[in-house]
Ligand SMILES: NC(=O)C1=CN([C@@H]2O[C@H](COP(=O)(O)OP(=O)(O)OC[C@H]3O[C@@H](n4cnc5c(N)ncnc54)[C@H](O)[C@@H]3O)[C@@H](O)[C@H]2O)C=CC1
């Protein structure tokens with residue numbers, strides 16, 4: 001049966017990198033993949049055209065698709081929007097609306113890029129970490145939130161870091177299940193020493209492991225220590241389970257271990273059979289947008305994750321990943337990787353291995 005992919009290119013470098021992922025998807029369609037590709041406005045461009053970053057129609061389309069491939073949203077043009085109408089608020093609403101609570105962020109160091117990392121080759125060669133980040137709860141979503149003016153004239157900004165048992169359990173189940181197909185190890189990161197929500201996280205993850213996944217080796221690590229351990233000895237980690245905020249920061253840090261933030265894809269998934277949301281972990285990169293120099297690898301690798309987790313084509317996912325690896329082995333490099341290739345030339349280099 002023909003599957004459907006909704007593309008949401010978004011802002012900044014989003015349209016530039018998703019254009020290359022689209023070329024890859026179109027090549028696979030030429031080769032027999034049964035896939036319909038649609039596209040909709042999302043983020044800042046949707047604010048400009050429709051007055052809001054995520055219209056009800058776009059959310060309906062996303063939920064009716066098998067997979068959504070998002071570019072990136074945000075930029076200085078929309079900095080004066082009311083907070084709840086910013087491009088980034090649209091992304092939070094999309095994640096929440098699709099109920100994609102588990103964000104898989106693989107940090108894989110391709111052999112050809114071991115010298116592109118800011119760490120020494122020996123520390124990153126063969127690196128293969130899978131972050132499982134909680135995506136629809138925690139401090140990005142907790143209530144109350146806002147900025148208020150106090151009686152004495154000071155202003156007070158409030159966000160609430162909050163988790164419930166079920167929110168912790170469902171993402172932890174995803175991490176444990178994925179760990180069974182890897183090394184059977186999970187390290188869970190929180191700040192249980194200073195945050196009650198972190199203590200609850202630790203207790204619930206441990207209880208779930210004891211009750212349902214006794215075969216998994218679970219350890220707990222405070223998130224600040226993990227930030228340090230990731231640059232000291234990143235290969236000690238296999239699956240990392242963490243919350244929305246710490247997962248956001250720790251996975252960007254891991255991006256540099258692999259050579260560039262422009263290499264890291266992600267998959268946001270929910271309950272079995274529901275559509276997934278796929279996106280690079282990077283943002284809209286206003287500093288390089290419009291110049292055609294962004295690295296499209298993370299977007300192409302996000303398409304591969306969509307093929308694996310939502311489009312029923314794991315063999316094509318592996319084929320796309322192998323094509324990216326072959327392009328890198330052949331010397332293909334955008335500026336972030338120390339090269340001079342344009343975004344489109346990098347796309348060409350990947351397509352050359354998908355003949
Ligand atoms: N998922 C999303 O849509 C996200 C959106 N954002 C938004 O993006 C905007 C910019 O945020 P920043 O903090 O600058 O983070 P960013 O991830 O956009 O950029 C950080 C740095 O990495 C570089 N970079 C990122 N992706 C790259 C790529 N594919 N190729 C080469 N270089 C790349 C950028 O040029 C920049 O120097 C903000 O409005 C932010 O809110 C940030 C993160 C995620």
Ligand SMILES: CC(C)CC(=O)C(=O)O
Nearest residue numbers: 088089091092248281282
């Ligand atoms: C809502 C996003 C802009 C947050 C973020 O940086 C991310 O999810 O990686």
Ligand SMILES: [Mg+2]
Nearest residue numbers: 248249252281
């Ligand atoms: Mg981020």
